Amino acid sequence: MTRRFIVRTFGCQMNEHDSERIAGLLEADGLEATDDLESADVVVLNTCCIRENADEKLYGTLGHLKSLSDRRPDLKIMVGGCLAQKDRDLVRRKAPHVDVVFGTHNVGSAAELLRRADSTGPLVEILDAAEELPSALPSKRRQSHSAWLTIQVGCDNNCAFCVVPSVRGREVSRPFGEIVAEARSLAAAGVLEVTLLGQNVNSYGRDLTLARRRAGPEAPAGPNPEATPNLEAAVFDAGSAWVKEGARRARPLFADLLRAVGAVEGIRRVRYTSPHPKDLRQDVMQAMAETPEVCEHLHLPLQSGSDDVLAAMHRGYTAERYLERLEQARRIIPDLAVTTDIIVGFPGETDADFDATLELAATAAYDSAYTFIFSPRPGTEAANRPELFISPEVIAERFRRLEVVVQRSALARHRDRIGRQEEVVVEGPSKRDPSRLTGRTRQNKLVHFDPPATGVPAPGALATVLVTGAAPHHLSGELTEVLTRGRNRIPVNVS
Numbered sequence: 023m024t025r026r027f028i029v030r031t032f033g034c035q036m037n038e039h040d041s042e043r044i045a046g047l048l049e050a051d052g053l054e055a056t057d058d059l060e061s062a063d064v065v066v067l068n069t070c071c072i073r074e075n076a077d078e079k080l081y082g083t084l085g086h087l088k089s090l091s092d093r094r095p096d097l098k099i100m101v102g103g104c105l106a107q108k109d110r111d112l113v114r115r116k117a118p119h120v121d122v123v124f125g126t127h128n129v130g131s132a133a134e135l136l137r138r139a140d141s142t143g144p145l146v147e148i149l150d151a152a153e154e155l156p157s158a159l160p161s162k163r164r165q166s167h168s169a170w171l172t173i174q175v176g177c178d179n180n181c182a183f184c185v186v187p188s189v190r191g192r193e194v195s196r197p198f199g200e201i202v203a204e205a206r207s208l209a210a211a212g213v214l215e216v217t218l219l220g221q222n223v224n225s226y227g228r229d230l231t232l233a234r235r236r237a238g239p240e241a242p243a244g245p246n247p248e249a250t251p252n253l254e255a256a257v258f259d260a261g262s263a264w265v266k267e268g269a270r271r272a273r274p275l276f277a278d279l280l281r282a283v284g285a286v287e288g289i290r291r292v293r294y295t296s297p298h299p300k301d302l303r304q305d306v307m308q309a310m311a312e313t314p315e316v317c318e319h320l321h322l323p324l325q326s327g328s329d330d331v332l333a334a335m336h337r338g339y340t341a342e343r344y345l346e347r348l349e350q351a352r353r354i355i356p357d358l359a360v361t362t363d364i365i366v367g368f369p370g371e372t373d374a375d376f377d378a379t380l381e382l383a384a385t386a387a388y389d390s391a392y393t394f395i396f397s398p399r400p401g402t403e404a405a406n407r408p409e410l411f412i413s414p415e416v417i418a419e420r421f422r423r424l425e426v427v428v429q430r431s432a433l434a435r436h437r438d439r440i441g442r443q444e445e446v447v448v449e450g451p452s453k454r455d456p457s458r459l460t461g462r463t464r465q466n467k468l469v470h471f472d473p474p475a476t477g478v479p480a481p482g483a484l485a486t487v488l489v490t491g492a493a494p495h496h497l498s499g500e501l502t503e504v505l506t507r508g509r510n511r512i513p514v515n516v517s
């Protein structure tokens with residue numbers, strides 16, 4: 023009988039995409055996906071250690087799985103991802119019923135590790151560096167019309183609150199040609215929207231200067247087409263814009279990539295996450311403005327509006343510099359939506375620091391913000407300063423004040439859209455009210471609307487919607503035209 027598996031993800035987009043690859047590998051190995059945890063033969067928990075509640079969720083789920091594995095000794099439990107990478111043996115010590123512990127660099131071995139656990143028993147296998155870039159692996163996407171596309175893994179920054187550099191390693195960029203080739207094959211499979219994924223997408227290609235070596239010794243700063251014996255390899259690694267500019271350019275740029283992916287036939291929308299404010303350059307803003315496929319949405323993590331806190335975090339920019347970049351982006355890219363991440367209660371954050379954050383958030387007038395309460399992640403610099411920790415009561419009060427500021431600007435931005443026709447990609451039935459549909463605008467806003475009486479457009483269909491209502495987290499509207507119909511039917515209850 024075919025074994026059935028389920029992958030549960032506790033983390034960020036990077037983890038979500040790794041989960042798609044794990045699912046793709048298990049399917050390629052003959053297993054079948056299920057949504058039912060209780061009846062699954064293999065449960066994979068893909069973990070994250072960026073925020074505290076991710077490990078609470080993991081150990082809570084493992085507690086629940088203990089009784090399941092007592093009843094069904096054949097059940098195999100695998101734990102992968104950042105938390106597994108960091109805590110390694112601790113996972114099995116806390117939960118001896120786990121069969122496989124594997125890290126962020128072992129995603130490609132998920133199926134093989136399961137086979138080994140089947141034949142030889144429980145194992146912990148953590149690699150400290152990637153064997154191959156994970157996007158070369160098969161993947162099973164959640165949505166057929168939209169896909170993540172990894173352009174880079176790891177991070178070379180050292181933000182004082184973040185564990186990513188220690189669990190994901192140094193920045194490694196995928197070769198330019200490989201990314202464009204994957205975008206082409208996604209488009210051929212019906213994907214119309216890709217999200218380029220990296221921890222710091224603006225530094226994409228920084229490590230690809232090494233590709234010059236492949237172009238031959240005569241190419242000291244960029245390959246010279248006449249003298250280069252291996253021009254094709256250089257173009258594959260670094261893109262034709264880099265090669266054309268030769269010695270004037272030391273590496274491929276993220277802006278080149280935006281333009282190249284936008285030019286892939288069939289790709290209607292390009293998004294990316296996340297840029298680092300210190301590395302966001304004008305050429306990227308220009309590429310966004312000049313490439314119609316690149317959506318007008320910028321997620322620009324602020325973290326704090328206080329220069330002292332930003333310096334303690336090692337963010338590499340000041341509040342003033344951040345606002346300058348934001349204003350420049352809004353000037354260059356018409357109708358840009360801006361979202362952000364903000365941490366409340368970083369160790370040592372004073373009332374004045376927090377007021378500076380509130381002020382900056384009000385000035386920036388975000389379309390939405392992910393606001394987080396500081397959570398010490400073991401092994402990070404910030405976690406080692408308990409004497410500077412802020413009391414939970416003070417943090418809770420600051421958090422509430424920030425929410426008010428963010429919601430106010432989000433609502434104002436959304437109200438500004440009332441009366442406009444928005445292009446949406448249909449996602450499916452609304453989660454709150456399945457008789458309605460939900461779509462996503464180019465600015466990444468959810469919009470809810472009634473399906474037409476004549477046939478429900480499928481996920482991936484393009485439509486236009488007249489915006490008639492606004493709330494802090496979504497829009498509502500009336501469908502005016504279905505531009506293209508998606509591939510699959512949506513089960514919508516039209517009463």
Ligand code: SF4
Pocket residue numbers: 177178179180181184185186187221222298
């Ligand atoms: S840029 Fe900073 S916050 Fe982002 S992944 Fe790198 S270290 Fe973490």
